[in-house]
Structures are given as C-alpha cells and as structure tokens.
Amino acid sequence: xxxxxxxxxxxxxxxxxxxxxxxxxxxxxxxxxxxxxxxxxxxxxxxxxxxxxxxxxxxxxxxxxxxxxxxx
Amino acid sequence: xxxxxxxxxxxxxxxxxxxxxxxxxxxxxxxxxxxxxxxxxxxxxxxxxxxxxxxxxxxxxxxxxxxxxxxxxxxxxxxxxxxxxxxxxxxxxxxxxxxxxxxxxxxxxxxxxxxxxxxxxxxxxxxxxxxxxxxxxxxxxxxxxxxxxxxxxxxxxxxxxxxxxxxxxxxxxxxxxxxxxxxxxxxxxxxxxxxxxxxxxx
Numbered sequence: 001x002x003x004x005x006x007x008x009x010x011x012x013x014x015x016x017x018x019x020x021x022x023x024x025x026x027x028x029x030x031x032x033x034x035x036x037x038x039x040x041x042x043x044x045x046x047x048x049x050x051x052x053x054x055x056x057x058x059x060x061x062x063x064x065x066x067x068x069x070x071x072x
Numbered sequence: 073x074x075x076x077x078x079x080x081x082x083x084x085x086x087x088x089x090x091x092x093x094x095x096x097x098x099x100x101x102x103x104x105x106x107x108x109x110x111x112x113x114x115x116x117x118x119x120x121x122x123x124x125x126x127x128x129x130x131x132x133x134x135x136x137x138x139x140x141x142x143x144x145x146x147x148x149x150x151x152x153x154x155x156x157x158x159x160x161x162x163x164x165x166x167x168x169x170x171x172x173x174x175x176x177x178x179x180x181x182x183x184x185x186x187x188x189x190x191x192x193x194x195x196x197x198x199x200x201x202x203x204x205x206x207x208x209x210x211x212x213x214x215x216x217x218x219x220x221x222x223x224x225x226x227x228x229x230x231x232x233x234x235x236x237x238x239x240x241x242x243x244x245x246x247x248x249x250x251x252x253x254x255x256x257x258x259x260x261x262x263x264x265x266x267x268x269x270x271x272x273x274x
Contacts, residue, residue: 009095012107016092019115023081023088026122030074035139035196038126038189045122049115056111 011059015052022048073128077121084114127185130192136173139195141204144261145173152270155257157250163270166222177210180221207261214258216242219249 025045029037087110090097097103129135137146149162149172158176161167167175178184191211198204220243223229230236241247249255260267 008098012091012095012098012111015111016088019088019111020085020092023085023115023118026118027078027081030077030122030125033129033135033138035135035192036200038130039193039196041122041126042193046119049119053112053115056107 008059008063011055011063015056015059018048018052018055022046022050022052073125077118077125080114080121081118084110084118087114127189130189131171131174131178131185133170133172133174139199141199141208144264145208145259147264147269148259148261150269150271151260151264152268153257156260156267157255157258159270176218178218179215180217214248214250216245216247216249 022045025048026041029041029045032040087106091107091110098107133146133149136142148156149159151159154160158172161176162169162172174188178188181187195204224243235242238247242249250258
C-alpha cells in the first residue's frame, strides 16, 4: 500500500492511539515523585505525543481523500 | 498546578478518544477544527506544561535528595555546625529551604535550568546504566558566581576586609570561595555520621 493511499480514518486512529498512550504516560510521570519520572516523560511520553501529532499533520498532507468527501 | 494539568490531559484524552472511535466527525468543518485542537494544539500544550511542571519540580530540595546517591548530601543540610556552609544557609533560610540545592547549584544564566536538567539526566544515566562517580563531583568545580549571585553587593560581604582585599580574584573565579582556610566545609558527607544533627522545631 502506498503512503498516499492510506485513508484519513487510519491516520486518525494511529494518531489518536499514540497521543492517548503518550498522555497516559505523562499522567504517570506527573504523579510519580522519582528522578526517573522526567526520563519517562521526556523520552517516552513526549515522544509518543509528538509522533501522534506528526501522524495527524501528515494525514492533512498525504491522506487519500474519499470521493464522497466534503468537497464543495 | 498538577490538578489543572491532569484535568487538561484528561480533557485531551476524552477529545482524542472521540476521534479514535468516530473519525468521521471530521467530515464537517467544525469537526476538522476540533480535530486540529484535539490532535495538535492540546497535546502540544500538554507537552509544554508537562515540561514546565517537571522543570519546576526538579528545583525542589526533596526532589534532589530523592535520588539515593544524594541522600547523604540532604542529611548534611541538617548538621548542627555553623562552619558547614550548606547547612548554615539551609537552616537559617539564607536560601529558600524548599529549593536549597537549586539555589546554590544552578547556573544563573538564561539556559541555566535547562543545562542543569541535562546534567541531571546524565547523572541518571550514570546511576542506572554506567557507574556513578564516587565521590560525586561538580564538573568544572563549584563556581564563585553561584555565591556572588547573592553575596556580591551585600554590605556584610563587601565591607569584610578579607573579601575586600581579594575581591578581584573572587569575582574572576581565580580563587574559590571554598579555598582551604576560607569557607572550606561543604557537604562533608564522609564524616556525617560523627556530626551533631539539628532537628527542626527543637
């Protein structure tokens, strides 16, 4: 499957899953009072959230637009 | 601040979950705007606020001494002897006790806290992956600028004849404030078990 044949819905799902996982990791890092909590936040949580944002932004550029899409 | 941040994160999770369950929401223009907010703006805000939270938390004394290798340094703040410079500053609130470590060890520059955080991450790496140094040392040594940030310009410091006679060598960092015979007792962790300890409220 080519990159520009992936539908918007699949991009959104991937993006949403990554962001939700990242945010859950961030909550754990906020509530865990330990020197490793920052490492957890910066090297796992923020990267997952950032990846999710990148996937969403990529969807705006590369996602295949369905024929029945909202075109006026 | 933790409560607000957690509330923001939960709100973001709820919004993002809506797009996970029903991506067709974005068919309409309102849905597209909401998607941009939920999948781009709010997560970016969560990262920025989370980073700020972690930076502020790492300024706390209790955070510094939560690291096992720093426990003895935390105890040294309670030594009941005025010759011990960190203890004297901590116990007499010459530095804010809640941020005592940060007050004396941060680099007072625009990226100082960020550089401190990076140094902290390096120490975590040494602790968990490599071998931590023993004894713990400050790269480049303790700089006078960290003392002079508060003391320079203070009357008692400026009018002290010893300080006045060597002021240039102190400000240029040619002679350390911790030089033997001056303020040379700082975090004497090797002898901490023999020291009398101050208990707050007694």
